[in-house]
Amino acid sequence: MxxxxxxxxxxxxxxxxxxxxxxxxxxxxxxxxxxxxxxxxxxxxxxxxxxxxxxxxxxxxxxxxxxxxxxxxxxxxxxxxxxxxxxxxxxxxxxxxxxxxxxxxxxxxxxxxxxxxxxxxxxxxxxxxxxxxxxxxxxxxxxxxxxxxxxxxxxxxxxxxxxxxxxxxxxxxxxxxxxxxxxxxxxxxxxxxxxxSIEVAEAAKAIENTQRDINIAFMNELSMMFHEMNIDVLDVIAAASTKWNFLPFKPGLVGGHCIGVDPYYLIHQSQQHGYFPQLITTARRLNENMSSYVSERILKLMALHSKHIVKSRILILGVTFKENCPDLRNTRVVEIKDQLERYHARVDICDPWADSTDLKQEYGIELTQNPRADSYDLVILAVAHDCFKEDAYTPQNFSREDGLVFDLKGLLPKNEVNARL
Missing domain, CATH: 3.40.50.720 (NAD(P)-binding Rossmann-like Domain)
Known part of the structure; x- marks a missing residue:
């Protein structure tokens, strides 16, 4: 040296x-x-x-x-x-x-x-x-x-x-x-x-993001469970958070380059040594399936309100993997778009934080820069960017008079949306 x-x-x-x-x-x-x-x-x-x-x-x-x-x-x-x-x-x-x-x-x-x-x-x-x-x-x-x-x-x-x-x-x-x-x-x-040792440092990094993945998976399962009971999971989390040692994670899509990836490195090496982790693998599988679950919820919401998915106009607000950040790596929002388009819905994505060139190059998706107001049957708030609280970008601004709003992030007041995760 x-x-x-x-x-x-x-x-x-x-x-x-x-x-x-x-x-x-x-x-x-x-x-x-x-x-x-x-x-x-x-x-x-x-x-x-x-x-x-x-x-x-x-x-x-x-x-x-x-x-x-x-x-x-x-x-x-x-x-x-x-x-x-x-x-x-x-x-x-x-x-x-x-x-x-x-x-x-x-x-x-x-x-x-x-x-x-x-x-x-x-x-x-x-x-x-x-x-x-x-x-x-x-x-x-x-x-x-x-x-x-x-x-x-x-x-x-x-x-x-x-x-x-x-x-x-x-x-x-x-x-x-x-x-x-x-x-x-x-x-x-x-x-x-x-x-x-270097191995200890490598393992420490791997478990930091794996722990978050497991905690979010727990909240996602609670969201599924309480939805069937007609209980708002975010209300439950707010109540539970009044205890000092409760960890107030929230349900949602798990993307990005860390939380959605690092657990697989830990799983891989553990299996190489003969131990097949169960909790980590189950949490990862649950989070991987969240986009499909969200799409199913959307289809049921539209059916409940007598709206046909075929040729419906849908706007997704947000495509980056997290709020107030331009990072598109491993975003799960594009999976929801793909799944809804399989039912022949017409889906636009608007995200002031995303780079249109990067989105086109990475996912083949054209960004809708200026969605028309009052023109969508359904608006999905997928990423909790601060700008989506502003009048110009609120879901209600783009929704038709009889349109629906699905809030995946709990960003808006409950009385302003038709459903939230």
């Missing part, structure tokens, strides 16, 4: 960009992304994730590049590339391993590679280390060193940010852990926590 630290952050998405910007205030830092369009936009002080401002980009010392060879000057590499699952919900580490192979070709004696991407326990010192060794011809803990510090970025959250969340760190040796801890302590006022 070198006395002078020169850092390269690999991947400049929701995680990598804020991290690279923070590090550039203390160390010479290069931000790398293979997407030339992304680098060009950042050089023009434009961040489509809206995690950093134009002013922050303008004033940053961060060096930006889409040329991997520019990273050879670094001696610390931080990997923040995506770790998705495939169509069978099996971990897909190909983006991470491709990046590892590229960085392995640049490694020098004493370099440190830190992974922030979510993986299953054992992946960093297993297949990631093997890839680095093969690409570099160097040996782990002899020629180069590994670290793991799981990202805890919450997209769109301006309160719980990189600097305000305690950072878990771990290293392949105790000296490496101390070195990495020193780097993160410079940029994390909230402090750090040194885990006893």
């Amino acid at each position: 070198s006395a002078s630290t020169h850092i390269a952050v690999v991947g400049l998405g929701y995680v990598g960009l804020p991290l690279a910007m923070a590090l550039a205030e203390h160390y010479p830092t290069i931000g790398y992304d293979l997407n030339e369009k992304r680098i060009r936009a950042l050089r023009q002080h434009q961040d489509h994730t809206q995690e950093v401002t134009a002013e922050q980009l303008k004033n940053s010392a961060l060096e930006l590049t889409n040329n991997c060879q520019d990273l050879v000057r670094a001696n610390v590499y931080i990997m923040t590339v995506p770790t998705p699952v495939d169509s069978n919900h099996t971990p897909d580490l190909s983006p991470l391993l491709t990046a590892s192979e590229a960085i392995g070709g640049l490694l020098k004696q004493g370099d440190v590679v830190i992974y922030e991407s979510t993986v299953y326990p054992g992946a960093t010192e297993g297949i990631c280390a093997d890839t680095l060794e093969q690409a570099s011809g160097l040996k782990l803990n002899q020629d180069f060193y590994l670290g793991y510090s799981p990202e805890r970025i919450n997209p769109g959250d301006k309160v719980n940010t990189l600097q305000t969340i305690v950072k878990v760190v771990a290293g392949s040796t105790s000296e490496t852990a101390d070195f990495i801890n020193g780097i993160y302590q410079k940029i994390i006022p909230a402090g750090t926590h040194i885990a006893p």
Whole structure:
């Protein structure tokens, strides 16, 4: 490990960009992304994730590049590339391993590679280390060193940010852990926590989002159960929340790159070791099926009010995976659109937060920028953007006089909607 630290952050998405910007205030830092369009936009002080401002980009010392060879000057590499699952919900580490192979070709004696991407326990010192060794011809803990510090970025959250969340760190040796801890302590006022091993840090990250997935699945099941009893689940949650130790999660669609993905990494590795988790798997299955459940509720609501689904005009307000955020990754709203269109409904989607180009490219959906007022048989409030409380975007503004409103998020007063999840 070198006395002078020169850092390269690999991947400049929701995680990598804020991290690279923070590090550039203390160390010479290069931000790398293979997407030339992304680098060009950042050089023009434009961040489509809206995690950093134009002013922050303008004033940053961060060096930006889409040329991997520019990273050879670094001696610390931080990997923040995506770790998705495939169509069978099996971990897909190909983006991470491709990046590892590229960085392995640049490694020098004493370099440190830190992974922030979510993986299953054992992946960093297993297949990631093997890839680095093969690409570099160097040996782990002899020629180069590994670290793991799981990202805890919450997209769109301006309160719980990189600097305000305690950072878990771990290293392949105790000296490496101390070195990495020193780097993160410079940029994390909230402090750090040194885990006893990389595997512990990997497991900690996996269970953070798995716990949320289970809690939301519980609320989704309560929503289904109480709906059959003609009891409003949100009223039940409000009442239960008066107890100090009740956790007031709410039912809803589970999307995004973390909660809907990370449990599969934990399930996969557990099964590899001979234990087949039941609670985690059941929770994941329940949340995966929520879009179908919502679609069924919508069909029943329309039938109850003698409205035909065929050729009906439906507007969905919101398509990003969470409120007040442009992130479209793994959004489940598009599944509801697809399911309703199978019944030949005409479905529009309006979302001031979503990027129309990204939505078209990722899902093949045209965004409806200016829906006509008083023209929809049904309006579905799918994402709790603050703007949907404003007069110009309220569901009632777009609904016909005899139209219906289904509130999936409990954003509106109960007396202003026909149904809510």
